[in-house]
Amino acid sequence: MPINIIPFIYTAVLGAILISIVPKPEIRRFAFYGIIFGGMLDFVFVSIANLLGEFKYINYEPFGLMGIHIVAPTAWTIFFIMYFYFLPNKRVYIYLYTIAGIGYSVFFCQTITKLGVLTLTHGIIDSIVPFVIWFPIATWGFLKLTNDHGQAM
Numbered sequence: 001m002p003i004n005i006i007p008f009i010y011t012a013v014l015g016a017i018l019i020s021i022v023p024k025p026e027i028r029r030f031a032f033y034g035i036i037f038g039g040m041l042d043f044v045f046v047s048i049a050n051l052l053g054e055f056k057y058i059n060y061e062p063f064g065l066m067g068i069h070i071v072a073p074t075a076w077t078i079f080f081i082m083y084f085y086f087l088p089n090k091r092v093y094i095y096l097y098t099i100a101g102i103g104y105s106v107f108f109c110q111t112i113t114k115l116g117v118l119t120l121t122h123g124i125i126d127s128i129v130p131f132v133i134w135f136p137i138a139t140w141g142f143l144k145l146t147n148d149h150g151q152a153m
Helices: 003-021 024-052 072-085 091-114 124-145
Strands: 055-057 118-120
Touching: 003 072, 003 091, 024 055, 024 072, 024 124, 072 124, 091 118, 091 124, 118 124
Parallel strands: none
Antiparallel strands: 055 118
16 A cells, blocks of 8 residues: 555544544534644644654655645544544543543554654654643643533633
8 A cells, every 4th residue: 555545544534433423513513623723733733843853744745735744634633523522521531531632642643653654853752742732732722712512602
């Protein structure tokens, strides 16, 4: 299988999971937050990392723009729609859930690095640092913008 197809397969599988487990009205309700805290923050973090030379997408041929794989923001948007949909209510569980989200993302980043989709300058450090910043910002921002997980204030 060509390496440049892997992100498309991952995004398609993630989209199928989203459609199968999150009701359509909830997808619509959480889409704005997924776009802001998923797709847009992915673009910001990847752009900063590209400028700093910390990591870059490789083997994406015509499927990239400005150093970003074209489907990555879409995949992160889908991921964060599900992330916010399943976000627990109790503070202690929110912390644990956020840590689990960071862990999954580090695992995913390391996997696509080993598959040849991404290259990291400083190895696992470049996998951990962005997600340790990203997930608390996204979770905090979502909770500040919503009341009862998804109801706009």
